[in-house]
Amino acid sequence: MKILYATSEAVPFCKTGGLADVAGSLPPALAAEGAEVAVVLPLYQKVREKFGDQLHFECYDFVDLAWRHSYCGLFSLERDGVTWYFLDNEQYFNRPDLYGYMDDGERFGFFSRAIVRMLGHLKFWPEVIHCNDWQTALVPIYLKDDGVREDRFRSIKTTLTIHNIEYQGRYGMETLGNLFGLNQGWANDGTIVMDGDVNLLKGAILCADAVNAVSPTYANELKMAYYAHRLENIIRQCDYKLYGVLNGIDMKLYDPSADQRITARYSAEDMSGKAEDKAALQRMLGLREEAGTPILAMVSRLVSHKGLDLICEVLHDIMELPVQLVILGKGDQRYEEFFYWAAQQYSGRMAVRLDYNEALSMAIYAGADLFLMPSKSEPCGLSQMIAMRYGTVPIVREAGGLKDTVHAYEAWRDAGNGFSFTNYASGDMLYVIREAVQLYKENPDAFDRLRKRAMAGDFSWARSAKEYLRIYANITGQTWPVPAPAAEEPAVTAFAEEKAEVAVPEEAPAEEKPKKKTVRRTAAKKAEKAEKPEKAEKKAGKAEKKTVKKATPKKESAKKDTEQKETPKKETKKKGPAKSKKEDQAE
Incomplete structure (x- = not known):
């Protein structure tokens, strides 16, 4: 499964809150479970200063955002089994802080547009794009919009994680076309508009294939007006695709018995x-x-x-x-x-x-x-x-x-x-x-x-990663985990195949029954010898006849065996003509 994780911050590259911890830990956990994972985030000034010498330049292209035609560079870095991509545009991202600027809407509108338009330059075409909060909320919307004109975008499914519904990406109606480059139809049908404003998070909730909150309780709380900040009706409308997956922490990073950042190490056994x-x-x-x-x-x-x-x-x-x-x-x-x-x-x-x-x-x-x-x-x-x-x-x-x-x-x-x-x-x-x-x-x-x-x-991420992979499997129709390939059977010769068709179906079930019958017959013989010793010789003769009859199919009913034991005279009459017939054939 190929997953592209889109986020505005991630540890260890840049951080302002809990989103960075999640984005830094979940993708490696998904990769550890066998998924092919890449992460895309902006190339901030802080990232360039700290990791610039480790970044590999991939290519550049131009991204159209409404009437703007802007440069976008693509850099990459391999770490923890994950490919980390950084989208470069100094006008938008070469700033001291990650957020808090008057043009944040334009900055992350460009980021979302660039994610979609730069997909062809990545090392794989994703099956799922996992978006996070309003900063990447335009990605599911742009995929739907571009998918009308380009078939290749229709195969991509999207998941949206709501880390905090209080931050929704709300802007004036004039930004719909002038800033984000979207047709008026997105407003007319109510997809991206709420209370007279453009609401990016609302649009993403409606357009994404799956929506998840970062804990089961929070997923239920979002259906209540007290917690949902006016989006409770939209959440209820999308209840069929709503999940609650509890976040985790890096258990190795936060380990008091090995953490070098604290004064003294300790464990539950030695405090x-x-x-x-x-x-x-x-x-x-x-x-x-x-x-x-x-x-x-x-x-x-x-x-x-x-x-x-x-x-x-x-x-x-x-x-x-x-x-x-x-x-x-x-x-x-x-x-x-x-x-x-x-x-x-x-x-x-x-x-x-x-x-x-x-x-x-x-x-x-x-x-x-x-x-x-x-x-x-x-x-x-x-x-x-x-x-x-x-x-x-x-x-x-x-x-x-x-x-x-x-x-x-x-x-x-x-x-x-x-x-x-x-x-x-x-x-x-x-x-x-x-x-x-x-x-x-x-x-x-x-x-x-x-x-x-x-x-x-x-509180490890392994548990949460499995739950996310099940969500991805649900929306893509794939089976996860992928079943192991069946062991190849040894080659069978034509003679063995013919033998298997003729002998195996008949003999396999019959091998067990004769053993049971033999046991019952032996017990019956012993009982008859004890009760009627004078018939011992006759019984011995019948046993000899039965030995000859081994060529007949072994699959006989228990009813016939019982009749043969209880009415030996009738059995002799049936066997007599059969024996005469065989002798005639032999002559």
Whole structure:
């Protein structure tokens, strides 16, 4: 199966969020399952600076986007069993950041158009193009549009993954033809228009052959107005092609027993290294070095749907607990200002870093004891999986992928791998935080068992890759996994074939029956000898006649055998003429 994975970011080349982690891990996992996989993404300035010497120039062409006729270069790189393609246009992509520009619609409109028009320059013609979020949402639309004029595009199936439905790619109606180069018919039939705007994600949901959310719970939530941001009716309309596949993480990259990015290595069997990581984190952030005080941490973008309102409401209540609080991230100014102010109020007990730092985030995962994710909506979430991998127990709200991965602690049967609450309420969040801190302080043995259960979770991509391959097989009509070829049978001679036709069908089933009959006859003979010894000689004569009769077919019914035993005189009469006939023929 040939798969082209289209994404706007991917680890290790460029990253702003969880999409990059998925795009960097899923394609190699698909390749490991036997699929032929390539990934295409823009050639950003960051990629050129870091990997430019490893890129191989393939070719260049010109791509038409409405009235624009723009250069597009194609570069490639082989890594982890996957071919990584980079589309080059310095006007659009040679910029310091990946997103956040006024012309983002035009930039990713060009990217989507270039993906379709550059397919002929790739090393294979894909059977499936896997698109991600609004940045590649125009790909299924362009394939449908070009397929009207060129048959070759009709064979390609598309899958769209919704990582966060909040970002839909909405632009004014004037962009339909002037910017994206699409006919007015796409608006007239309502495919790409919603609330008077061009909505790229809506068009992709309707045009794609399969749509999947990044967790089973999130797939169900998207049918509700609260989570779907006005696309709930479109999701319900496409329910027949909607799937929910839980994301995974790179289990080798996030392995506390081998990770060189943290201060000390450790495992579920030997947790001594985690205490060293905790002390190192406290020194790094200027917290008091208190081994018996749990560290409650949060690594997140500081935006409203991450549940930051709940934390702001009860922050002072949280700080009344015997706990230290660490927050890493950046985002909305109001949250940045609030947490910066709060850190000044609780010096030595609270640390805030308004940035995203990969090294510091790993130090937090390894050194913290509790990990807080009170999200209002969370399509999947990777942070809770990473935290559990490093023995940092999660506290989450039951939303999206958080509900699918974190199971609430149950003291009465010592089960669960974290703490959770259902209602989006600060009081409920505060209650489970208190419960977690109390367990840590008062029952360390139970907390250690909880921590080990969290570390034992399987969040590998192998499981998710198999589910994606089943989706691809459904939309292409292929069988997956491909059945192994049957072993070749040895050559059969003409004589053997003739013998097989004549002898095998008759003798194969009959070989078993005579054995059973022989056993029954022997038992019958012994019984008859015991009851009537005077007939022994007659029976011996009959046995001799039966030996002669071996030339007749062995497939006789049990009924005839029974008749022969019970009425020997009648049998003799039948055999007599037959014997005379044979003797006449012999003469």
